[in-house]
Amino acid sequence: MSSVVEMRASAIAEVAALPPAKAGRRFATWLGKPTPGYVVLTILLLLYPWVASPFFTFQIGGQSLALGIIALSLAFLAGYGGMVSLAQMTLAGVAGYMVAILGSSNVAVSLNWPWWVVLPLAIAVATLASVLVGAISVRTEGIYTIMITLAIGVAFYYLTQQNYEVFNGFNGFPRVLPPSVFGLYWRDPLPYYYLALGVAALCFGFVLYVRRSTFGIALQGIRDNPRRMRALGFNVTAHRVAAYAVAGLIASLGGILFTWFNGRISPGSIGIGPLINILVIAVLGGVRHPIGPFIGAVVFVLLQNFAIDLVDRERFNMLIGTIFLAIVLFSPDGLLGLWQRLRTHFSARRL
Amino acid sequence: MTTGRGQFARWVLGALISAGAASGAALAQEPLKMGALATLEGPFTVLGQDGMRGVEMALKEHDYTAGGKKIELIKGSSNAQPDSAVAATRKLVEQDKVQILIGPLSGSEGIAVKDYAKSHPEVTFLNGSSAAQETTLTDPAPNFYRFSTDGAQWQAGLGSYVANNKKYKRVVTVAEDYSFPYSQVQGFMIEFCKAGGHVVDKNWVPIGNKDFSSIIAKIPDNVDAIYVALGGADAVNFLSQYEQSGGTKPIVGGSITVDQTVMGYKGRKKDYMVGTASAGPIADSWDNAHWKKFVADYKAQFKDGLPSPSLFAHAYYVNTKAALDALDAVKGDLANNQAKLRQTLSSMSVQTPTGPVKVDENRNAVADIFLTEVAKGADGNLFNKVVKVIPAVNQRLGLTKAEFDKMGVGSRTNPECK
Numbered sequence: 164m165s166s167v168v169e170m171r172a173s174a175i176a177e178v179a180a181l182p183p184a185k186a187g188r189r190f191a192t193w194l195g196k197p198t199p200g201y202v203v204l205t206i207l208l209l210l211y212p213w214v215a216s217p218f219f220t221f222q223i224g225g226q227s228l229a230l231g232i233i234a235l236s237l238a239f240l241a242g243y244g245g246m247v248s249l250a251q252m253t254l255a256g257v258a259g260y261m262v263a264i265l266g267s268s269n270v271a272v273s274l275n276w277p278w279w280v281v282l283p284l285a286i287a288v289a290t291l292a293s294v295l296v297g298a299i300s301v302r303t304e305g306i307y308t309i310m311i312t313l314a315i316g317v318a319f320y321y322l323t324q325q326n327y328e329v330f331n332g333f334n335g336f337p338r339v340l341p342p343s344v345f346g347l348y349w350r351d352p353l354p355y356y357y358l359a360l361g362v363a364a365l366c367f368g369f370v371l372y373v374r375r376s377t378f379g380i381a382l383q384g385i386r387d388n389p390r391r392m393r394a395l396g397f398n399v400t401a402h403r404v405a406a407y408a409v410a411g412l413i414a415s416l417g418g419i420l421f422t423w424f425n426g427r428i429s430p431g432s433i434g435i436g437p438l439i440n441i442l443v444i445a446v447l448g449g450v451r452h453p454i455g456p457f458i459g460a461v462v463f464v465l466l467q468n469f470a471i472d473l474v475d476r477e478r479f480n481m482l483i484g485t486i487f488l489a490i491v492l493f494s495p496d497g498l499l500g501l502w503q504r505l506r507t508h509f510s511a512r513r514l
Numbered sequence: 515m516t517t518g519r520g521q522f523a524r525w526v527l528g529a530l531i532s533a534g535a536a537s538g539a540a541l542a543q544e545p546l547k548m549g550a551l552a553t554l555e556g557p558f559t560v561l562g563q564d565g566m567r568g569v570e571m572a573l574k575e576h577d578y579t580a581g582g583k584k585i586e587l588i589k590g591s592s593n594a595q596p597d598s599a600v601a602a603t604r605k606l607v608e609q610d611k612v613q614i615l616i617g618p619l620s621g622s623e624g625i626a627v628k629d630y631a632k633s634h635p636e637v638t639f640l641n642g643s644s645a646a647q648e649t650t651l652t653d654p655a656p657n658f659y660r661f662s663t664d665g666a667q668w669q670a671g672l673g674s675y676v677a678n679n680k681k682y683k684r685v686v687t688v689a690e691d692y693s694f695p696y697s698q699v700q701g702f703m704i705e706f707c708k709a710g711g712h713v714v715d716k717n718w719v720p721i722g723n724k725d726f727s728s729i730i731a732k733i734p735d736n737v738d739a740i741y742v743a744l745g746g747a748d749a750v751n752f753l754s755q756y757e758q759s760g761g762t763k764p765i766v767g768g769s770i771t772v773d774q775t776v777m778g779y780k781g782r783k784k785d786y787m788v789g790t791a792s793a794g795p796i797a798d799s800w801d802n803a804h805w806k807k808f809v810a811d812y813k814a815q816f817k818d819g820l821p822s823p824s825l826f827a828h829a830y831y832v833n834t835k836a837a838l839d840a841l842d843a844v845k846g847d848l849a850n851n852q853a854k855l856r857q858t859l860s861s862m863s864v865q866t867p868t869g870p871v872k873v874d875e876n877r878n879a880v881a882d883i884f885l886t887e888v889a890k891g892a893d894g895n896l897f898n899k900v901v902k903v904i905p906a907v908n909q910r911l912g913l914t915k916a917e918f919d920k921m922g923v924g925s926r927t928n929p930e931c932k
Contacts, residue, residue, distance in 0.1 A: 218608035333692040431595035468605050480555055
């Protein structure tokens, strides 16, 4: 363990000392080596809506991408920062609420500002809120972080439910719809899917970039041994708060997409259930790699839609729970870890 | 690691696409597909299950056939949130390809499903038990029918009864803070204010509120009664805390306030509840052959059911029966976007356990409402005695369209008569 940390620490020192030109070359490979796998994945994802029905494009594909982005923000915090925050859906909800309040909806509270003002503002406010959550919670560790972020999430839930002047209370905002840009209605299955796919790809690439950046490597060092990193002269708190800012930015994008997906936002969208669902999605997929949350989201959305057909009547939530339990029990790294393990197993056999 | 990533991604996509293709292929259909959506999860699970019983009862009576076709029932579940109701509806309509959909259960869900219905004119939607006024009053969908009544209709007759017979002239209201109680308070106030009553203050509490002391302290001494529209545990909590604080004002109850949990209440003054008036779409103890048969059938079919069918089972039953009767009438003809079926639904009169029901021009039910009062039975137990059946209550509660439109649907501050 300590040797790993030493290696990381020296790597950080090296990266930090790089001259700008060399750092530029590093930037070129920030996505890692481009593999055939990526190309195939991209092609398949682009072709998917042409094969699938509108239901599968929108409700399964689109929803998985939107939820995956929100879960990605948690996977980033947990995987690279070692911080499990339950408030990611809350931050997504902050962005969603900003879109509803500043933009247009069925409710008189909405200000009806144009979308190109609303979206940057919503993202900025949610990122700022995330910094605030970070500032409050980063001095805690482990279960206390979970507790404090859960408390923040629940507090915001009750605030939206009981405040009528700004958040319109229990009913929230119906008919929060994406703008029609380029003559396209962005809530139709095809445009929505590609929009969500584009944003997901951006977030995915961004996380890959950040994890290899100086900041990302320092963050991983802090995850593994904060005391040593502090001794090396890194500002641990500042790095963690910055990680929250990155996570908040990602969560806000997912939140806006998810609000458009539902066409509405109300306290029920950010209650305790949805907060925990994001954790379930991230853990289900695995937090070691940014593809994990998207896999988790696909599995979660498929289960949510079709478990009722597999297990009749009202027992289907038990099936979701059982699958979750089985995955966590047999593979602590989620589906991603299960896959890695199978791969090692088979490649070892091939040798 | 890098190749693993690619291979894994390929696997995921393969799975996704094959799932999509498989679902597209499995669509060959003979029977008529009917979807039923209720809250089989979340806070209203018990109510949702009872709603499903209503659907199954109506189907069993029709022997799962209507208009010469077998009916295949596909169930969907929501958690009482509009998002989840729309997601489940979308799955039933777009994936399972149901031709008729019954549901949902609660008010905000109903509004969301009605909005969704507009984008699928080829499917006919019938309400479950959702009772928000806006569903059919504001921007209604031409293919959404509600053979059950809304929250304001449920209070028909109550306002004038307590003002004229009980001589209550000043009341305060205590109700939960969401659309259904807004409708209930409005339904009560329309008649109460017209009969010369005054609602001096309205208290709105969040669902699941535990501590009512601040509200109880605020109730003025010079009111004649308290109008309470709280459900389940909230109602029990309020009443017991009010009693403990020494309160003696009589209660006027909303449609889900004075149920068995409240009447089974073992407070010091059990007799205190006697005489509590309320109104709703059903009355457990109604002495009527059709109703008694409905209750007996319910008990026979569902051994694990509630002691008596709830208003949710009743509403789902009525809507499902309307769909099946109409299918019989048109002999299963669903051509031309189900035009014949809809024409029949709009004009037919459905025979229900609580009397005949027709729909108005917004496709909302005009039905009988029961005015009840808590009484003490021979065995000493409390029960809701039917005082009066208010016939053919419409959505505007006796107001003209102009009068009602001027007032608008109920909200925290609408209507007022201080």
